[in-house]
Amino acid sequence: MLKSLLTRLRPAPTAVFEDPRPDATFAVIGDVHGRLDLLEGLLAKLPDGVPVVCVGDYIDRGPQSIETLRFLKDRPDITCLKGNxxxxxxxxxxxxxxxxxxxxxxxxxxxxxxxxxxxxxxxxxxxxxxxxxxxxxxxxxxxxxxxxxxLPLIRWSGNIAVVHAGADPAVPIEDNPPKTLIWGHRDFMTTPRQDGWWVAHGHTIVDEAIVSEGRISLDTGAFATGRLTAAVIAPEGIELIAT
Incomplete structure (x- = not known):
């Protein structure tokens, strides 16, 4: 019984993350929220020919929600995930x-x-x-x-999963229910995964994009800040680009 208690009290092992290693270079764009003007401007800044994934939340709060949906629907070269x-x-x-x-x-x-x-x-x-x-x-x-x-809920590349809101760090990403991928999990932003997977996501607003402890956080509050952010994820590293 004492051994069991000590096991529970012992800190979890520190997660060790290899660098993000996509199968090929691609870009991930954070929450747009009706800022079609920012989306068009950001796309123009991305390297030519790089596949693009948007993490969801194309609508609400900003001024051009339906126009943003129409724009993305007419861009089959952009993979769009579903947000909350x-x-x-x-x-x-x-x-x-x-x-x-x-x-x-x-x-x-x-x-x-x-x-x-x-x-x-x-x-x-x-x-x-x-x-x-x-x-x-x-x-x-x-x-x-x-x-x-x-709209799909997840995209994979190398050791990176792209979702809207995050995933339960204690569960294999593919076993997370749709609600968790769309709405998030209470432990996602505070508990690093132990399986080495990186998760690129939006949903949780950050002052600036963060690449740390297995998370690539890209929601920089475009509707309020005027700053929409993308991560260009290449085998040799990550470049952050914002409007």
Whole structure:
């Protein structure tokens, strides 16, 4: 019993991370949040021909959410992952009365305002939410809604996984449920993984991009700071590029 207690109290071994080693050079872009202007500017700064992965959260809070979705849908050369804001939008479409208030208070209000839908709040109920959903679906169109629904959750390259929000550090990345990859895990930012995998992600706002302890954190709060950040991850190292 004493041995078991000492085992539990003993600090976890320090994680040792090899350098990020992708299969080939690629770029990862952090949360866009309706800043299509920043996205276009950042793409122009990236090296020609380098594959690009966006980590999700293309909508809400910024001024051009639906335009950003349309732009990305028309760029099959860019791999787009699903973020929690896309997840909230889809939930609102399916269940506007139940899911609408949560989305509205987390940036959906700005997205709907872009479409001319105003006078809503997180306390809105009933007919107004259904009407807002109908306007949103009409403006997006079935093809764009389906594109958002089908967004993948993860991309792999070498010893790097790209997700939106993070992963449970105690569980193999591939075994994390979709909710964790989209919404995050309470231990992700504080507990290094022990398996040597690097995770490139957004979701959690940082002042500047961070490459440390197996995490490549790229959400620099573009909607508020005007700074959208990418990491160009090459076999020889990582270059951070921002607007």
């Amino acid at each position: 804001h896309e997840d909230m939008l889809l939930s609102f479409i399916k269940e506007p009365e139940e899911k609408g208030p949560r989305w509205i208070r987390n940036g959906g209000l700005q997205t709907l305002a872009d479409l001319g839908v105003r006078g809503l709040s997180e306390m809105t109920r009933g007919m107004k939410l259904r009407e807002a959903r109908n306007t949103l679906v009409k403006e997006m169109g079935e093809d764009l809604v389906k594109w958002v629904e089908d």
